[in-house]
Amino acid sequence: MEHNRPLKKIQEGKTYLYILDDADRIYDSSVFYNPRMVINRDLTLLMIESIVELDKNSLTYVDPLAGTGIRSFRIMNELSSDTFDHIYISDKNPKAVEIIKENSIDYKETEKIVITRAEAFVQISQLMNEKKFPDIIDLDPFGSPIEFFEVSIRALRRKQGYLFATATDTQVLCGRYSEACFRIYNAHPTRYHLCHEVALRILIYNVLISAGRLGLAIHPIIRINHAHFLRVKLKIIE
Numbered sequence: 001m002e003h004n005r006p007l008k009k010i011q012e013g014k015t016y017l018y019i020l021d022d023a024d025r026i027y028d029s030s031v032f033y034n035p036r037m038v039i040n041r042d043l044t045l046l047m048i049e050s051i052v053e054l055d056k057n058s059l060t061y062v063d064p065l066a067g068t069g070i071r072s073f074r075i076m077n078e079l080s081s082d083t084f085d086h087i088y089i090s091d092k093n094p095k096a097v098e099i100i101k102e103n104s105i106d107y108k109e110t111e112k113i114v115i116t117r118a119e120a121f122v123q124i125s126q127l128m129n130e131k132k133f134p135d136i137i138d139l140d141p142f143g144s145p146i147e148f149f150e151v152s153i154r155a156l157r158r159k160q161g162y163l164f165a166t167a168t169d170t171q172v173l174c175g176r177y178s179e180a181c182f183r184i185y186n187a188h189p190t191r192y193h194l195c196h197e198v199a200l201r202i203l204i205y206n207v208l209i210s211a212g213r214l215g216l217a218i219h220p221i222i223r224i225n226h227a228h229f230l231r232v233k234l235k236i237i238e
Contacts, residue, residue: 012038012074017069019099020099030095031099037140039226040166041070041071041074043222044071044164048079048083048136057082057083059084059135060085060087061135062087062127062134062138063088063090064138064139066100073103077107085112086132088116088132090123092118092119100115120139120148124137124148125155133155133161134156134161137163138164139166143167143168146184146206149206153211153216153236157216161235163233163235165231174189174191174198175190175192176191178191181202199230200223200225200232204218204220204223216237217237217238218235218237221233
């Protein structure tokens with residue numbers, strides 16, 4: 001890869017990737033990469049493999065908050081090439097999009113990769129407008145994913161697809177900031193015993209409410225609490 005910016009080559013799983021090396025701490029880079037979330041991305045691979053095994057192949061996957069794009073590149077590199085029809089990778093940060101495009105050069109099946117600079121809401125809405133309905137939308141924001149639930153469910157309803165969502169605002173969901181939890185999630189958390197279990201149920205409840213507004217239901221498949229994040233996998237159903 002030719003470049004004129006400070007880059008650093010990293011390995012995660014079986015995948016190598018260039019990230020910006022423009023800060024003393026990796027967490028302060030202008031394109032965010034969090035090595036502590038490797039287990040989250042490991043789980044993504046397992047979750048997708050289970051869909052392929054039990055449900056469908058040739059998936060359309062949307063990664064609308066991609067950052068460095070590491071999640072999508074691991075999917076392309078570590079899963080079978082038959083797994084996906086298209087992978088849509090987007091981020092609102094122009095520097096992130098530049099890095100994603102440069103890293104994509106190393107992949108053979110570039111016709112399957114669509115890279116866009118866009119807000120997550122805009123990217124998902126645009127796919128619907130173009131009648132490109134996804135099988136999986138994967139939300140991994142900084143903080144709460146709740147603002148993207150309804151537009152994601154609208155996009156997934158055509159294929160009864162899957163919503164993956166990560167929440168890192170665990171202090172809110174686990175009761176340290178209970179007023180913020182009520183404001184954002186319309187729920188009262190518990191701070192002590194079983195707080196993480198309650199937090200996961202609050203997260204799933206909000207997906208259910210968003211689906212219900214559209215006359216749809218959800219089937220929760222996986223819910224996980226680990227370290228500083230919550231992760232859920234749900235199927236959207238009629």
